[in-house]
Amino acid sequence: xxxxxxxxxxxxxxxxxxxxxxxxxxxxxxxxxxxxxxxxxxxxxxxxxxxxxxxxxxxxxxxxxxxxxxxxxxxxxxxxxxxxxxxxxxxxxxxxxxxxxxxxxxxxxxxxxxxxxxxxxxxxxxxxxxxxxxxxxxxxxxxxxxxxxxxxxxxxxxxxxxxxxxxxxxxxxxxxxxxxxxxxxxxxxxxxxxxxxxxxxxxxxxxxxxxxxxxxxxxxxxxxxxxxxxxxxxxxxxxxxxxxxxxxxxxxxxxxxxxxxxxxxxxxxxxxxxxxxxxxxxxxxxxxxxxxxxxxxxxxxxxxxxxxxxxxxxxxxxxxxxxxxxxxxxxxxxxxxxxx
Amino acid sequence: xxxxxxxxxxxxxxxxxxxxxxxxxxxxxxxxxxxxxxxxxxxxxxxxxxxxxxxxxxxxxxxxxxxxxxxxxxxxxxxxxxxxxxxxxxxxxxxxxxxxxxxxxxxxxxxxxxxxxxxxxxxxxxxxxxxxxxxxxxxxxxxxxxxxxxxxxxxxxxxxxxxxxxxxxxxxxxxxxxxxxxxxxxxxxxxxxxxxxxxxxxxxxxxxxxxxxxxxxxxxxxxxxxxxxxxxxxxxxxxxxxxxxxxxxxxxxxxxxxxxxxxxxx
Numbered sequence: 001x002x003x004x005x006x007x008x009x010x011x012x013x014x015x016x017x018x019x020x021x022x023x024x025x026x027x028x029x030x031x032x033x034x035x036x037x038x039x040x041x042x043x044x045x046x047x048x049x050x051x052x053x054x055x056x057x058x059x060x061x062x063x064x065x066x067x068x069x070x071x072x073x074x075x076x077x078x079x080x081x082x083x084x085x086x087x088x089x090x091x092x093x094x095x096x097x098x099x100x101x102x103x104x105x106x107x108x109x110x111x112x113x114x115x116x117x118x119x120x121x122x123x124x125x126x127x128x129x130x131x132x133x134x135x136x137x138x139x140x141x142x143x144x145x146x147x148x149x150x151x152x153x154x155x156x157x158x159x160x161x162x163x164x165x166x167x168x169x170x171x172x173x174x175x176x177x178x179x180x181x182x183x184x185x186x187x188x189x190x191x192x193x194x195x196x197x198x199x200x201x202x203x204x205x206x207x208x209x210x211x212x213x214x215x216x217x218x219x220x221x222x223x224x225x226x227x228x229x230x231x232x233x234x235x236x237x238x239x240x241x242x243x244x245x246x247x248x249x250x251x252x253x254x255x256x257x258x259x260x261x262x263x264x265x266x267x268x269x270x271x272x273x274x275x276x277x278x279x280x281x282x283x284x285x286x287x288x289x290x291x292x293x294x295x296x297x298x299x300x301x302x303x304x305x306x307x308x309x310x311x312x313x314x315x316x317x318x319x320x321x322x323x324x325x326x327x328x329x330x331x332x333x334x335x336x337x338x339x340x
Numbered sequence: 341x342x343x344x345x346x347x348x349x350x351x352x353x354x355x356x357x358x359x360x361x362x363x364x365x366x367x368x369x370x371x372x373x374x375x376x377x378x379x380x381x382x383x384x385x386x387x388x389x390x391x392x393x394x395x396x397x398x399x400x401x402x403x404x405x406x407x408x409x410x411x412x413x414x415x416x417x418x419x420x421x422x423x424x425x426x427x428x429x430x431x432x433x434x435x436x437x438x439x440x441x442x443x444x445x446x447x448x449x450x451x452x453x454x455x456x457x458x459x460x461x462x463x464x465x466x467x468x469x470x471x472x473x474x475x476x477x478x479x480x481x482x483x484x485x486x487x488x489x490x491x492x493x494x495x496x497x498x499x500x501x502x503x504x505x506x507x508x509x510x511x512x513x514x515x516x517x518x519x520x521x522x523x524x525x526x527x528x529x530x531x532x533x534x535x536x537x538x539x540x541x542x543x544x545x546x547x548x549x550x551x552x553x554x555x556x557x558x559x560x561x562x563x564x565x566x567x568x569x570x571x572x573x574x575x576x577x578x579x580x581x582x583x584x585x586x587x588x589x590x591x592x593x594x595x596x597x598x599x600x601x602x603x604x605x606x
Contacts, residue, residue, distance in 0.1 A: 085402075105477055107473075108475055130473075135478070136401060136477065137486075156439055157481055159485065159523045159525050160514045161508050181524055209419060209428045210429060211403060212417060212431055213430065213432070265419055267418075267422075326411065
């Protein structure tokens, strides 16, 4: 079928579905295996320079910050990142020089906090390149196509827009309705990192609250690193199997990481650390500030426990828990500069 | 209208942002659904719920459906967006639901808009080497493509209300007329209202060109024209936006945004 309109964005992380099936046959064991390991081992074993990565959760909600800090600490380079609502995750990975190519639905912004100075500066100066544009729904449908083992998925978004023209999609005439329809190519990230509430040692995961795109992303990704607030017994998974969002055979590594999403929000556990976010947003206004931040919170820190002590330890973490449960009012130091 | 809802003219002081929140909120109807982003849209939607539209169904792109939003979310995906919701689903679920036709209103902001309501939130300048890199579509293109009626809230100036947007992130009425249908977008959808600090605008039914509906108190039609970089359709009768009521202001300040995160600290 002829396409009605072609786009100019770079097609990234696509595979022929038979090639993907073959890769899965050869690389994804179906056996129950204890996959517990340290974050250091998980990142060094499964993430290579030049890979296409995706973060689970939602930019700064249920994001695996422990994995992100480790990627920065190991100084991985030339990564391409799925900016599927890329917020704090993308901002620090671009600012640290790990990610230099962005497959974009949302980047360089911190939602209500405003624009992200560091990643915005990187894109405007050419240090990081936006290779393609897409919408949020479009991105997760690319994962959905991949998760279904299909080469593409038809949608009714992006039609008529420059978002389409700068994407890697195509528009054809739908053979059923006769109307133009947008075909989104599948997206198979090399590695995805998903932070969950609990899982067993094999990687059977439970996520509380909105699952965002993780149902699709966990199947679309070739390698999947799970970081978890808690490791639980297999028996608990089997007593409530309807609660499993991600089954073990998709998972390559399990890392136990309490508070692993700080300074992000972990629904039903802890809210955003707005003071820490403000420190980052202020420091990241300059390259020197960015170096200072990573020096303090990443490079000179030996373990995630040490990081948690540095951000204020148990006292701070208790406060973030109270915020999550609406027991104390939120103070947002950045609020004053915000108007629309 | 109850006595407590009478606008108190002179004595009632309100900010432009509060007025915009009220004007946007009144567009929303009871027993309809609305797709909201964080910031002013969620303020307007919750205000509608707490005043004239108690059964307004709020939907968030990340999966929250029908939440009782307790305090302003910072992210459209944070835990406030599914607090006491009827469902904490997924983006696929919500976006598919919108594609299916269940979402009546969608709220959007933008850096630039043209006379057909096409929106830019991607770049100022060229895409290759932007003067200002903005976030991009996020869920905006989806919202503007799939919701029945899109409401846009933004600042009005000649730099923002432009002849041609630098980047068409989210489709408005494209080139006008039936251009959306021809592009394959769902029928009978598109921009419905634009709320700014100066007034409220709609779109001509046939040509789909932007058309002034009302000017805010103390704003003239000339002010609006001067702050618009394209030819705005000005009908014979332009109404004046009803100022915020005391009840609306109390709800806004005491219940929805006591910390002044969106409305500004007082």
